[in-house]
Amino acid sequence: MRPVLYIARKLPDEALRVAENDCEVRLWDRESEPVPRNVLLDQLRDAEGLVSVLTERVDEELLKAAPRLKVVANMAVGYDNIDVEACRRHGVIVTNTPDVLTETTADLAWALLLATARRLPQSAELVRDGGWTTWSPLGLTGLDIYGKSLGILGMGRIGEAVARRAQGFGMTILYHNRRPRPEVEERLGARYLSLDALLREADILVILTPLTAETRHLIGRNELAKMKSTAILVNVSRGPVVDEEALVDALRQGVIWGAGLDVYEREPIGADHPLLQLDNAVCLPHIGSATVATRTAMARLAVQNAVNVLKGEKPLTPV
Numbered sequence: 006m007r008p009v010l011y012i013a014r015k016l017p018d019e020a021l022r023v024a025e026n027d028c029e030v031r032l033w034d035r036e037s038e039p040v041p042r043n044v045l046l047d048q049l050r051d052a053e054g055l056v057s058v059l060t061e062r063v064d065e066e067l068l069k070a071a072p073r074l075k076v077v078a079n080m081a082v083g084y085d086n087i088d089v090e091a092c093r094r095h096g097v098i099v100t101n102t103p104d105v106l107t108e109t110t111a112d113l114a115w116a117l118l119l120a121t122a123r124r125l126p127q128s129a130e131l132v133r134d135g136g137w138t139t140w141s142p143l144g145l146t147g148l149d150i151y152g153k154s155l156g157i158l159g160m161g162r163i164g165e166a167v168a169r170r171a172q173g174f175g176m177t178i179l180y181h182n183r184r185p186r187p188e189v190e191e192r193l194g195a196r197y198l199s200l201d202a203l204l205r206e207a208d209i210l211v212i213l214t215p216l217t218a219e220t221r222h223l224i225g226r227n228e229l230a231k232m233k234s235t236a237i238l239v240n241v242s243r244g245p246v247v248d249e250e251a252l253v254d255a256l257r258q259g260v261i262w263g264a265g266l267d268v269y270e271r272e273p274i275g276a277d278h279p280l281l282q283l284d285n286a287v288c289l290p291h292i293g294s295a296t297v298a299t300r301t302a303m304a305r306l307a308v309q310n311a312v313n314v315l316k317g318e319k320p321l322t323p324v
Contacts (some may be wrong), residue, residue, distance in 0.1 A: 008053040020304035038202035075312035100310035105302040111166035113271040117265030156207025159214030216243035244269040
């Protein structure tokens with residue numbers, strides 16, 4: 006009898022084929038709607054594997070409802086939706102999907118950085134709405150990026166990829182991490198700073214730190230107040246790393262110049278969200294890894310991790 010693998014969101018057929026010979030695959034096939042909690046718990050009662058995305062909360066309640074569960078394969082680098090310690094207590098292996106989305110997410114961080122600095126959404130909207138009637142010397146002026154200082158908060162794989170791109174813009178690369186990384190400093194010419202110094206010196210701050218108890222609201226009112234009034238904040242990691250209420254106030258009051266955001270404290274955000282009322286915030290719907298190739302690679306890796314565990318083999322990328 007083949008083990009049951011429950012997949013909590015519609016995935017590319019290429020990824021589903023990874024499991025078809027070894028597992029009985031059950032699938033929540035609505036791409037734009039998360040599986041309801043009661044349906045998820047019911048489906049996991051006899052399942053041995055779960056392929057989850059960030060909308061699925063894997064906690065004590067779920068683990069108790071899934072006594073046969075052996076593996077939770079998260080289709081993401083981050084796994085703050087999963088109580089890893091609870092999984093350990095229940096003997097459940099947790100995996101994630103690092104590496105395959107590094108370059109794509111770095112591209113998106115740069116897209117947000119440039120869109121915010123050069124006011125691209127506002128400019129495109131002006132043309133679309135018929136508001137472009139003349140060339141103006143002061144119209145939609147933004148900020149230069151070339152030669153400025155780029156601060157990276159969290160110098161992991163994606164941080165390095167963002168920093169590599171900054172070299173082509175002649176930027177000074179600054180970073181803060183849990184610990185200095187001398188090999189990165191040598192390779193990229195980066196300079197390690199304390200968090201306070203990074204906030205004060207960076208013209209652009211790109212947040213790439215994982216969400217943990219220590220990093221929740223790591224950037225709050227006090228931290229924003231230390232940044233330059235001409236600074237741009239870009240967040241492509243996890244929304245709760247930034248105190249969103251404090252960020253809205255900082256943008257309204259001109260404490261910082263602008264923000265480019267792909268993640269939020271509570272997702273999704275609605276059309277009435279305060280950030281969407283601000284002309285100096287560029288807001289995207291959590292699309293950091295959203296290319297066809299990357300999402301397919303993430304899905305394949307997540308499914309392969311689950312299949313490996315269910316076959317008694319080692320997962321490729323355990324947490």
